[in-house]
Amino acid sequence: MTPEQILKVLKLLKVKVPASQQRSGWVVASCPLAPFTHDGGTDIHPAFAVKKEDGDPACHCFACDFHGTLGELLIELHAFNKQHKLLEPELSAALALIEEADNAFALDLDGPDIEEVLFGPKAKPHVFPEWWLNSFPPALEIGWAHAYLASRGVPDKVATALDIRADGNERRVCFPVRDFAGRLRGLHGRAVDADTEPRYRMYCQGGSNNPEIWLGEHWIDWERPLVVVEGPIDLASVYRVYRNVATPLFANPSAPKLRRMADCLEWITLFDRGKGGDAGRLKVGKLLAKDHVIQHLEPPPGRKDPGETTLDELVQLIAKYVKLDEILID
Known part of the structure; x- marks a missing residue:
């Protein structure tokens, strides 16, 4: 505006x-x-x-x-x-x-190279160096991080596939964020301890980050239905049974960020229960319903978000809308 x-x-x-x-x-x-x-x-x-x-x-x-x-x-x-x-x-x-x-501000997206459309030819995306990511050890090698992921129902196979890291200084489990081309564009951390603020942190490197990038971009198959969730633990939960899942890392992402994934023509939202999830569902419906097939799902009763949903509940919830992948369990 x-x-x-x-x-x-x-x-x-x-x-x-x-x-x-x-x-x-x-x-x-x-x-x-x-x-x-x-x-x-x-x-x-x-x-x-x-x-x-x-x-x-x-x-x-x-x-x-x-x-x-x-x-x-x-x-x-x-x-x-x-x-x-x-x-x-x-x-x-x-x-x-x-x-x-x-x-x-609607954009006519013609492919995944959306950075040039959003920011113009003079804007250069900040690519995080791989050596910087390697300063964060794999979460499975750190006791408290491994224990936290296990307590959230994240199998070792999923933690390995998502390359989840650990930040020992702030006690966060961290998810590398890569763009469509697989370039490292960010790191999203989730605090393990309940009293740590902020609970979520988008890390900067060289004073920059890239909030327009989705977690999950680099593995998305445009021909399959896209399951969209709010946060990284939600993504890890769904990833156990279905890999074509991504998160904008916000409950109610901006219009340009939603349109970044517009080449996926079939969307299944699985946002949290509550006002934040309602706002996200409303935004997706308002912006994409004309040209996309959209199905809005909610976690089962008694579950606030997909991260709290059991494996069996998740299968029952989405199996009728997508062809499940091999289930990943330890």
């Missing part, structure tokens, strides 16, 4: 936009969620900002810790607003502006 479009949306949401506090690359404002999530119901010192970027822009509030896109924010507001009915016409108008900006 352009700064002008962002300001129009914020005006519809009736929030204060102090001109004196605008930062390069961001529009600063009081938080639209303040009446529902802030102490006292106000945001006296504006702590909310929207990024000036194409499509559905990212936004964050440093007071209530909301983090997502402007479209996700509207979903939150709609949920809070059901009883009060204070902004219903304005919410509809704001959503229309976001959809207009998102649709204007």
